[in-house]
Amino acid sequence: MPHPDVTSDIDAKESTARSEAARLVEQAAQGDQAAWRRVVDQYSRLVFAVTRSFRLSDSDAGDVSQVVWLRLLEHIDRVDPVRVGAWLVITTRRECIRVLAFRKRVVLTYEPDAFEVVGGEQPELDAELIADERAVDVRRALESLPDRWQQLLGLLMADPPMPYAEISAKLDIPIGSIGPIRGRCLDKLRVLLAS
Structure with a gap:
């Protein structure tokens, strides 16, 4: 001590x-x-x-x-x-x-453009939500169309798209009428989606 x-x-x-x-x-x-x-x-x-x-x-x-x-x-x-x-x-x-x-x-990386690629490919959350809502609206509008028009649009949007000759035979529609009917369908869809 x-x-x-x-x-x-x-x-x-x-x-x-x-x-x-x-x-x-x-x-x-x-x-x-x-x-x-x-x-x-x-x-x-x-x-x-x-x-x-x-x-x-x-x-x-x-x-x-x-x-x-x-x-x-x-x-x-x-x-x-x-x-x-x-x-x-x-x-x-x-x-x-x-x-x-x-x-x-801080994230270290040897790639000079590592963060540029990620940022460019990431959709914004709002964009995803809006796209999902828009898809629901389009589905509802399609369902309100007459059955024959729904079938026609379904065949036209198939992947790969079905040739007009096959659509004509399948739906019993003259080939020359497919384009004008498709135009009327799309016009009706625009009106339904705008309202």
């Missing part, structure tokens, strides 16, 4: 260091550039140690450090000068977590 005089000496030194740091922060808040540099010098190892505890890359650690010092500069007039070390640790941790969360969203 340390001697009581040694313990009181350590406490006195820590108290002096805290009050010196607080004085520097107050001076920096008033615009003293030399005091600001001393604050940065005094706490830069602390900020670096926190970034290292999160195992950030050197570039990420450097980015975090810059953001932390910027945050301190922005909020220096609101930070308790005695607790600036604790404020820096908490701010550095939060920034490290933000960087790690962002890194999880």
Whole structure:
């Protein structure tokens, strides 16, 4: 167990260091550039140690450090000068977590156009819903047509399309009438879909 005089000496030194740091922060808040540099010098190892505890890359650690010092500069007039070390640790941790969360969203790829292809082929959700609703409307409109017209359109839209000669024989319609009947069917469908 340390001697009581040694313990009181350590406490006195820590108290002096805290009050010196607080004085520097107050001076920096008033615009003293030399005091600001001393604050940065005094706490830069602390900020670096926190970034290292999160195992950030050197570039990420450097980015975090810059953001932390910027945050301190922005909020220096609101930070308790005695607790600036604790404020820096908490701010550095939060920034490290933000960087790690962002890194999880980044997908690395060797293909330069990997995301262009995906984006171009993906239909929007609204487009799919509208197409589905439109297909239901077309089906209902087709069902309201006379049976003979439904059969004709079904044969014309078959894959592969049935030749007019086969449609004529199957539905007992003259070949010359298939086109005009198809036109009347489509006109009726347009009217039904417009209403």
